[in-house]
Amino acid sequence: MWDFETEPDYQEKLDWVDAFVREEIEPLDLVLGDPYDKSDETARRLVRPLQQQVRDQGLWAAHLRPELGGQGYGQVRLALLNELLGRSRWAPTVFGCQAPDSGNAEILAHFGTDGQKQRYLQPLLDGEISSCYSMTEPQAGADPTLFTTRAVADGDDWVIEGEKWFSSNARHASFLIVMAVTDPDAAPHDRMSMFIVPRETPGLTIVRDAGVGTESPEHSSHAYLRYDGVRVPGDHLLGERGRAFAIAQTRLGGGRIHHGMRTIAQMRRAFDLMLERAVSRSTRTGRLADMQSTQDKVAESWIDLEQFRLLLLRTAWLIDRHQDYRSVRRDIAAVKVVMPRVYHDVVQRAMQLHGALGISNEMPFSAMMVDAQVMAIADGPTEVHRQPLARQLLREAEPGEPLFGSGHLPSRADAARAHVAARLEHLVANA
Structure with missing residues (x-):
């Protein structure tokens, strides 16, 4: 129901x-x-x-x-x-x-050993520490098949070498969950494993922290990391060897939906400020609310917001129903694609209605605009999700007649006449 x-x-x-x-x-x-x-x-x-x-x-x-x-x-x-x-x-x-603590906690809860849960998961759940998810790389972005960071077994330990990019929250993290290549000759999605790396491990260096938009250096928290002979014990392998990609999908599927959930709140905040401005501000010809251009902005924003909210809630409902992110990956991809566009459009309209105040740092819109672009990149760029969505839909499509297709009206009319004639013939025969 x-x-x-x-x-x-x-x-x-x-x-x-x-x-x-x-x-x-x-x-x-x-x-x-x-x-x-x-x-x-x-x-x-x-x-x-x-x-x-x-x-x-x-x-x-x-x-x-x-x-x-x-x-x-x-x-x-x-x-x-x-x-x-x-x-x-x-x-x-x-x-x-x-985030990223919530996703890291889910990984530890599903795949961690009892010792890993005691040392890392419980303090994370208690809110006593922060963590980092260290996956993307400078030369590869979010495509794990291009990762080059290696983890090599050395006795009972693993030694990690390589660089990671945009590892959010590394500066405050007590530990990092790192994806590294352990089996370079395996199939692309079976090459990598996950490791827990305590922040104080020798050889782990923050090259620099990158900011988002115009963030100042002291508030930048997306680390460019270097792993230079970082040695961790064998029991810091998280999950099975070679299963990092599958583990990551468990984490990222829910994360993409949660991003959308929280984005709705920001869109609604921008929309409410738009309404407030429209009924509060007047020009020589009357209130902003009485102008057709303002009414267009309000109507389009409400429609965009409600459509996206329904798409997201329907996707959440499908996840609950199937209990399998892979079976709902098309819908998750659609949420990921739509989210930054709708977020940007609603915020831009609200910003425009506020004039110079809207683009100033005395209002939240500039930060929201940057955040909208972040949502187009986080957990995989929009293009990465748009293309698989299209490919899946095209795989499920049935080919039609090669010249004119199933929508060709003359062909449909011929078929309809033949169908009706057959029915009339049947009715006459049975009269």
Whole structure:
């Protein structure tokens, strides 16, 4: 059965989250620094009581299974929750679901040994440490078949050599999950393995931290890393050897959906500011709200936002139904492709309506525009998802008559006349 309503009990929790984020967490965005910096004791003293309130509500790390302290919520419930959390950069930390820690926790929960879970997963779940996912490389981007970072067995250890690019949050991470080639002669998707690398391991160097957009150096957190003879024990292999690609897909499938969930919150924020501006600001000829160009912006933005939200919720519903990201990869790809375009368009219209104020650093739109472009790159560029989506649809298409195809009206009319004549002949014969 298809239903567009939320269960009353869960809606009560969402109502609590809505008020809690607005009243207690959003103010933190304006006064606190980086949510991943666990050395900031002032922030920790402010955030810990809030995290306890979330735990008391049974909403801490809601994406994880109950045995790991979560609720095991399906993707639809997570979508509705993240739609609220996406309003604030501190909210995911307060709710124990911040990326990349949430994805790393899922990997450790599914594939980690008991020792790995005790040393790395539990402190991560408790919000005591931060982590990093170190996958992409300067020469290869997000295409794992082009990775060159190697991990070679040496006795009971592994030695990692190579470079990684845009390893987000490395500067604050206590450990990194690294993808490296261990079997170069295997099939492309069976060449790599995953390793846990403690941040203090000798040979691991941050060459520099890149910022997004106009971020200042002190706020840049996307590391260019060098692994120079980085030695880790054999028990720091995460999952089976050669299975890194499959493990990564488990992580990235949910991550792409969660990005979309939180993006909806930012789009809605921009849209609400657009409406506020339209009914507040007047020119010589009247309110902005009374101008056709403004009404066009409002209508198009609402349609774009609602269409994307329905696509995302439907995809979340399909994931819950099939419990298999691969069977829903077409829909996930569609979400990934649409998300940055809709995000950009809604924000650009809101920015334009605010004039010079809109492009200033006194409003959030410039940062949102950069974030929209980030969404076009994060977890694989848009092109990487558009082409497989098209290929899958084309594989499923049935060929038609080669000259004119199934939509050719004269051919259809001939077939229809023959069909009707046959029916008339049958009716006459049986009269």
